[in-house]
Amino acid sequence: MSLILKGVMQSTVTPLKDDFSIDLPTFEKLLDFHVRTGATAISWPHHKGESLNLTMAERKACAEVAVKVVAGRVPVSIHVSSLALEDTMELARHAQKIGADAIIAVTPYFWRPTIEAMYDYFLWLGTSIDLPLIAYNSPHHQGAAFMGDLTRRLSEKLPNFIGMKDAGFISEKFVEVARVALAMRPTFAMIAGVEFLAPSVPLGGAGSYSSAGAICPNLCLQLYDACVAGESAKARELQYKLIRLWDLFRDQYPSSLKGGMVLMGRPVGPTRPPLPTATKERQEFIAGELKDLGILDTEPHGW
């Protein structure tokens, strides 16, 4: 059960047709695009993949497609978080059945669970399946956060607890989880939720679940390489470029990201309500930014 994650990992958006149904052929092309442009792992469907707006049947069907298309070239993890934890468990068991390499699960929605409740939940999930488990910490959205002590207790009980996606982006919180987790398990993967690599890699960060990889995979890889090489000045400049992209995409994520993909010749359709779809005007604004960043000239266009 040893799966070591590192590098720039891609969580794929979910391509939709104009009628909002899932566009499977485009999903297959996108998975393949990510693998060919340097993704060290694929993960689907994060919130960026509109997970909560998909039915259980859709999530299962697409998970099967992801495993089949990636075909062992890189590890595939399935994001199993659902409002009802019974659904989460069903998706986790399904992921194992179809041959996924890992599951990833966020702290529970809505309830703002106590630390004890989070411990109980992750223990239940982790002991119920025979797959590596990545915890997903999203304190700004969930109102509940991982701390060092919870991480330590789960690591003691769960040999399959191999990593954490951190979407807190707060120095102290990151250090406190990383120092505990890495001392217990040196291959534990602390993965920055989007491309915050300059502040995290020196602290033991393993890489990122990319947000901009569908737009500019080269830039994402350059940032990771600069961070790992300890090229601080270069890493900082690249991080500044990527924050401009994140500032473009973060509101109503992934609406603007999908809008930007149109400009890169990789259209993936609208975003399901209640999230808006990027308008023509929004796309024009994004085009201006991408041009200013030089991305239109330096990154792959089309599939």
Place this chain on the structure above:
Amino acid sequence: MSIFTPGLVHTPVTPFTRENKIEFDTFEKLIEFHLRNGTEALAVSTHDGESVSLTDEEQRTLIEFTIRKVKGRVPVIANASDSGTAIAAARARHAESAGAAAIVATVPYYWTPPPAMLVEHLAQIGGAVKIPFFVTYAPGEVVGPKLTNDIVLKLIDRLENFAGLVDASQDWQFMISMILNAKRKRPEFQLLTGVEYMVSAGAVGATSMFSSLAGVAPGLVRRLYDICRREKYFEARKPQEEISELRQVVKGPGFAGLKGAMRAMGRDCGETRRPVMPLGAAAFEKLAAELNALAILRDEPRGWQIT
């Protein structure tokens, strides 16, 4: 205006007597301790120094006293933060006339003014002086209005002396986006970290660090700062983790833990003022025992080290 880079800034606590008055003799010893243990600037009457529990007159006296005792050996930075705009601005003006090198100020206490008034509040404090002006952002300490990129950019337009932002939010999204956009408007604008998490802050461009733990473990703080200034962030990971561990212990019992830790290191600065409850005997013993168990403190100075 020439660029003032504060560097490693120690933020001393404010010692009190049993009668709850500022203990100036001890404060003088504390100033000397900080000067001898690696500080490059002193920030006085900060939140770590219980500024919010000091009267206006006490804050003015503390600044004057500090400047008199430091005698120009390092720059002295004065905090001028208050609820009322005019009160804070007058305090800033006083600090400048007393010889402060720079002013720091945070968002108003209690009030949550609309963004335009928040800009006005900070612009009036900064505009009251000619010396460099820094804004402190500590959303974990101040329940109040949020600082945004937009507010920072508007302040840059308003104030020639707005030199930088002291960030204690530790929020990577805010720090990176803010410094990038601010530097595009004012290239010499600085990001400073208000807490001892210099690895991430330095990696994204922070030039300076404010430290309260320097009163407890100045050697460790200095080591972290120096390695980060050389941009050896992988090398800095170990001291960063050590400081983080120390910080968890010190803040375990709450804000009073800082003075408890000072006392445990042989530098008794008295108790905290109301409404921060002092550590009881049992809480102090527990804290002291936890600090004693930290191997990283073995090489740190005990007592006042006055020779």
